[in-house]
Amino acid sequence: MAGIYLHIPFCKKKCHYCDFHFSTRLNDRKEMIVALCQELVLAREDFIEESIKTLYFGGGTPSLLSAHELNIILKTIYKNYSISSEAEITLEANPDDLSIEKLKDFYALGIRRLSIGVQSFFDEDLYFMNRSHTALEALGSIERAQNVGFLNISMDLIYGSPTTTDRMWLKNLDIALKTGVSHISSYALTIEPKTILFNRIRLRKAPIIQEETQARQYELLVEYLEHAGFIHYEVSNFGRKGCFSRHNTSYWKGLPYLGIGPSAHSFDGFKKRRWNVRNNRLYIDSIGDGLIPSRKEQLSLADRYNEYLLRGLRTLWGVNILEIKRNCGQRYHDYLCKEAKNFIQQDILKRRKMQFLLSKKYWFYADGITSDLFFTQKTIDNDK
The missing domain is CATH 3.20.20.70 (Aldolase class I)
Incomplete structure (x- = not known):
């Protein structure tokens, strides 16, 4: 960990x-x-x-x-x-x-x-x-x-x-x-x-x-x-x-971590995460009863793909399309390659071998740009 x-x-x-x-x-x-x-x-x-x-x-x-x-x-x-x-x-x-x-x-x-x-x-x-x-x-x-x-x-x-x-x-x-x-x-x-x-x-x-x-x-x-x-x-x-x-x-980089304390988040590095209650008294009382007061979530393939993009495109390491293929599957690999073409033509994204990187001049707008590459319900509906 x-x-x-x-x-x-x-x-x-x-x-x-x-x-x-x-x-x-x-x-x-x-x-x-x-x-x-x-x-x-x-x-x-x-x-x-x-x-x-x-x-x-x-x-x-x-x-x-x-x-x-x-x-x-x-x-x-x-x-x-x-x-x-x-x-x-x-x-x-x-x-x-x-x-x-x-x-x-x-x-x-x-x-x-x-x-x-x-x-x-x-x-x-x-x-x-x-x-x-x-x-x-x-x-x-x-x-x-x-x-x-x-x-x-x-x-x-x-x-x-x-x-x-x-x-x-x-x-x-x-x-x-x-x-x-x-x-x-x-x-x-x-x-x-x-x-x-x-x-x-x-x-x-x-x-x-x-x-x-x-x-x-x-x-x-x-x-x-x-x-x-x-x-x-x-x-x-x-x-x-x-x-x-x-x-x-x-x-x-999406590595696993353990969060301790009220409001803290934990992630297994793959598809499970949990977050503790945001209330000091409830947290103390629940822990005293031997229970961690948290909610848990199982990430879908779309969640894992979207979060990988959101984390990676904020950094100088970018995202690796082979990692996407390995962890999310061919469909998500192909989707990113297809959607990235327009961003590359506008010099918003750069491709270096297997990496997609956000051009430095767009880093201030990273989250908004990345959301345009997300795999959403609209994407699924358009595929039907």
Whole structure:
């Protein structure tokens, strides 16, 4: 198995754009740690023979946990699973959590990769997003982490906010490069339903997000980071050579993974997936009864084909038509080859031997373009 993802569903405050599952109420924190460990034991029957290559603490805000709490979880993992001696262990962190003492404690636990949620080096951006840190705290956290010995640091940045001018965005990138981090994940500010930002825009209390601005700032991002020697290996991810996120790369390559915690997803690498309930109390109570509160889905051939395209065309590796033939059958192989011809003529897709790749200039629109290649009910009806 590629890895284990652990969802830590707590945050200090609610970022206006966030639609991930979390709670700002920490009163059931101890119970949650116990439940996460219990789920690790309950889930091991499906994965006990597999060697784990990556561990990823996501959220929420995993850096809210103490070293003692993280150690309880890590001990449970090492007791119940076979962990590679070279496993990549990543912790997502907010800058304001990363004191020198806490960083030393994390390092002592064997955590060697940090994903720090900077988002911007401008306080006006951070205020608009309702982040809990300042620009100065962001810079300080990176410097402290490097001084402790963290060599593998990823930074999250957000572009396309109505508070972010092109000049500010270029300055963000300049500061990011000067910190010396080895990996940058950068995302467009998105308007997700049921978020504070969605409601503020709906009520005209915040400016509308401009797609043209986001597309332009994405182009600036790609040009700036590639010129600096970063490899653009996935739509939103850039890394120095040898510094790609091994955990997330396994997702894009369709490898199996186990998700632990409320809202976490699991995938067997072929046709089965499950996802846990998005409710802390229900999750804790169900796990206490010895049951993992999840829904399961058996992927159809069309699902497997569509998801393979959606993952692969977001990356520099693209999709392999022989893999499609092997896992989905001749019909899907032939369908993609037929549908791809028009995209190749328009230079939207490129073909290199057995690989189909999305042209880099269209990566910002990857999901929309890929959906045009999906195998849908309309496709089936047209074949009749």
